[in-house]
Amino acid sequence: EPEVTQTPSHQVTQMGQEVILRCVPISNHLYFYWYRQILGQKVEFLVSFYNNEISEKSEIFDDQFSVERPDGSNFTLKIRSTKLEDSAMYFCASSDDLAGEQFFGPGTRLTVL
């Protein structure tokens, strides 16, 4: 069964460093998403991406964040200068149409020291 994959599973970084989180969406899906979940809190929408551009972003997704589809399979989230409060689980998701079901990857746990 096709699934979303994410790497790394755990990333530890120093405050102020740049991190890139990687995702491989389900192969025939066209819509890609990033969410985050701070420990003990709800899942929060960050950004949606379609046709090589951002279609929606939340108030969380500020200038420190960027997304990219560098090739036909990968979808990345970059945090330019990490802050302590960026520590969270980051989930990638994909869907095959705009209103469709979103399937989540296993997540990357980001720890900022």
Add this chain to the structure above:
Amino acid sequence: QKEVEQNSGPLSVPEGAIASLNCTYSDRGSQSFFWYRQYSGKSPELIMSIYSNGDKEDGRFTAQLNKASQYVSLLIRDSQPSDSATYLCAVRRNNNDMRFGAGTRLTVKP
């Protein structure tokens, strides 16, 4: 008012009983509604989607939607200990983003 609201629980039911999980949402223009299950330390796993008013059944799960009341529910019949998890209600608005409730923690006791 929270965009998507759920009782945090914990909700405890005995094995074999029906578990009832509820969710309300604030954006009347919302189009699509989803229930996810999340085990501790894991990612959300899709259980069901529902797009129109009424009931939708899939195995032991039934989702119910009432757009006039801005209310979504999930019923789990014949609850099993393996159903013990946090259940997340998610609502997609007119635009292409999806908002989650804080989740209801369900415990099914053998």
